[in-house]
Amino acid sequence: MSFDRASEWWPSLWAGVQLTVFLTFVSMALALVIGLFLALAQFDPRKRYLSWPARAIVEVIRGTPLLLQLFYIFYVFPSFGLRLDPIAAGIAGLGMNTGAYLSEVYRAGIDAVDKGQWEAADALGMPTGLTFRHIVLPQAFRIIIPPVGNYFISLFKDTALVSTISVSELLFSGELLAAQTFRYVEIYSIIFVMYLAISYPASLGVRWIERRLRFSAR
């Protein structure tokens, strides 16, 4: 094993890291929004025109592998006329997938807010939307921050899957380098450490936030 040529590999690995981090943040932002819409759409079961499609989307996404979803978006959607470049397809797939899981987290968080909060807002004459925005969601967000943090870290690792649709994120960059140089041991070891060097501090951060929230709870 020899890392003497690591400095030659570094530029493309570093570019891979940057793309991985970019994919993580953009997909997460998309997932947070999609998740909120999927959760709110299911909030009132009497509004079936909202709740049924939302439920169906969540079940389809949770019931199939992420890798298959990425293939489907990248290879099958073009035959329906929707052609996305690899990065866009990757973000769409990762964002939808994580969003579906996050919608369940949101739902649990909204349910966990004391029913008395709704009654108090109702008794003050506050309309439903206002109660959601000012009373329920801020409290639900506190409840869901730890699980959302964990999904964020999962998403960071799942971005490796988009290497299969030729997005040159960290793993894909490594595969290319390894194929060119035949230094599989060294390169995959470096990548291994790089993922860990990001995800481990991130999970410490989530745990720290979790602890802080617990202490400042009611």
Add this chain to the structure above:
Amino acid sequence: MNDKTKPSAMAAGPVISMRDVHKFFGALEVLRGVSLDVASGEVLVVIGPSGSGKTTLIRTINALERISAGSITVKGVPLAVPGPDGRTERPSDSAIRAVRAEVGMVFQRFNLFPHMTVMANVIEAPIYVRGLDRAAAEERARAILSKIGLLDKASAYPHQLSGGQQQRVAIARALAMQPEVMLFDEVTSALDPELVGEVLQTMKRLAEDGMTMIVVTHEMQFARQVADRIVVMDQGVIIEEGTPEAIFTSPKQPRTAEFLRRVLHEVV
């Protein structure tokens, strides 16, 4: 339903008028034909054994519970009235909100917004429901908080306050909407005994200021001192009503006497 009915035009009549109100929870009939008028400035105390329908009764007045039959009007605004086919119609959301803005409610478990300061709790609805600007809402809030002795807690969060203080903030929050009527649903039942007094004191002062109040309570001393009229409920109906003297010294109904004997002995 006539939306143009101006509440002020009805000021001479009762503030709240309930006629033959029935409420079912599934097959269980919790209210079995309750009729009640509450006049402006009146302090009405509702007593009765648990499960008698007291809490459900006051929760129907701001539509936290929808009634199954009968009618309720608040300040002349029909909250629930029989439709053309005689069945009680579901009130419109706007009618419900109009009534709720005029009817303040205080709950057994306070239900303050835990992520907001005391000040933010009190100004939330005046700003976003009444459309008051922030400065005016804060001024109003400070006046109310100083009256109940909690102005120094304006920037505290609910969890930093005692139960009694939290409940007084909840009263302030309801008052900030300048309601015509205040509903109190067993507001001292969740409090430690030594904190009950400060809340009752706040309510007593409110009554002296002429607020129209409907109070569901187990505090018989308070009922006796503050009520203009006492309503006794049992098994979903009003079995007796009258002045505190009449109810406490010479109840007409054996069930009233039995209930009072039990609660007054518990207090000792």
